[in-house]
Amino acid sequence: MKAVLLTGLRQAQLQEKPEPELPEQHWVLLRTKVAGICGSDLHYFISESVGGEKVPYPCLVGHECSAEVVRVGSAVRQLQPGDRVAVEPSISCGVCDQCLAGRFHTCRKIKFLGHPGELDGCLAEYFVMPAGNLIKLPPSITLEEAMLAEPLSIALHALNLAGLGPNDRVAVLGTGPIGLCLIMLLRHQGLSQIFATDRSEARVRAALQAGASWAASVEQEDVVQEILSRQPLGLEAVFEVSGDQEAIDQSVDLVRPGGRIIQVGIPVPERVSYQIARLRRKEVTIINSRRQNRCLEPALELIQDKKIEVSWLLTHRFRLEEAQQAFTTAADRLDGVLKAAFVL
Ligand SMILES: [Zn+2]
Ligand SMILES: [Zn+2]
Structure with a gap:
């Protein structure tokens, strides 16, 4: 089969790889339909080390997708070939302390698609x-929407x-696809004072x-001054969705006393700093936010x-075949890109 492999710094190549086998009877072979490039995938493209760990090239990343069932293991009952599915990318063990506490996303033995x-x-x-990670799509949800549900x-x-x-x-610092989803969700929850910043004009x-x-x-204005001139007491919550040190500093400036900073963006360096005083x-x-915990089905319902x-x-x-162009476009925010995806 064809696969996009990250083979080194800023290198994405299409290569031939053997089709994967079903490892167990409750697993499913899927044909990718729409596969998005996530900001976390881009980290392996733009940096040779992420969070203090060296990237083990070559790697086959990607976890935001919709797919079609090709073959099911002998223990799978609820799915059949041809079914369209959304994919929960995280496989948790179900028996560790974290899973038993309902924290499946911090499972001790977590395995993540494309990690x-x-x-x-x-x-x-x-x-x-595994079949348990697949959600059969109703006809009213498109394959592109199902990918974006992640x-x-x-x-x-x-x-x-x-x-x-x-x-x-609230403020949302960094308005790529996840920041934009946050803004839409905040609106849906009835919030009306939502301040947003990004580096890119398109965003x-x-x-x-x-x-x-x-x-x-942030390139055009002193965003902290502008926001605080409108909200002199500061903000109840700041969502930091960029992972940049500059935005982390801004979040400390913007948050009001007793407020909270929700760290959603993933910093590429191993350490960031805060003005502790x-x-x-x-x-x-x-509040550190890691991936998500059983939020894919509610997201699909909202859609x-x-x-x-x-x-x-x-x-x-x-x-x-356009892997290099796709990764470059997404990494360098070319051409007003929000979400870039492979459509098969
Ligand atoms: Zn992602
Ligand atoms: Zn577990």
Whole structure:
């Protein structure tokens, strides 16, 4: 089969690989239909080390996807060839302390689709997953929407952790697809004071389209000053969705005393820093949001019920043969890209 492999710094190549086997009777062979490039996939493209760990090239990444069932293991009852599915990318053990506490996303033995060293990803013609990770799609959800349900689920998890009320004032720093999903979810929850920032002009415009009450580029304006001139007491919550040190510093400036910073973006370096005196004096709570926990089905329901419109986020479609161009476009934010995806 054809697969996109990251083979080194800023190198994405189409290569031939053997089709995966079903490892156990409850697994399913899937044909990839739409596979998005996530910001976390890009980290393995733009940096040779992520979070202090060296990237083990070559790697087959990708975890945001919709797929079609090709073959099911002998123990699979609820799915059959031809079914269209959304994919929960995280496989948890179900028996460790974290799983027993309902924290499946911090499972001690977690295996994640397309996480180097754990499972091969979905940027290929075929991949395998346990049947329990697959959600059969209703006819009203498109394959593109089903792929976008995954980034929406990440935003939904972060929103759930934040515990906001409808009158809270918030900021979303970084308005790529997950930041944009967050803005739409915040709107849907009834919040109206949503301040958004990004580096890219296209993403600032997209933030307004998603429902931000104010949005600006950090390249053009002193965004902290602009936001605090509108909200002098500061914000109840700041979602840091970029992973950049600059935005982490801004989140400390923007949050009001007693407020919270929700860290959603994944910093590429092993360490980031906070102005601890300001953080401590304001008694700020920092909430780390990791991937998501059982949020894919609720995300699909929001899409199905037309509560959240995600399809406009997919701006760039590529064939597997265009792997290098796809990764470069997404990594360098070329051509106003929001979400780039392979469509097979
Ligand atoms: Zn992702
Ligand atoms: Zn577990």
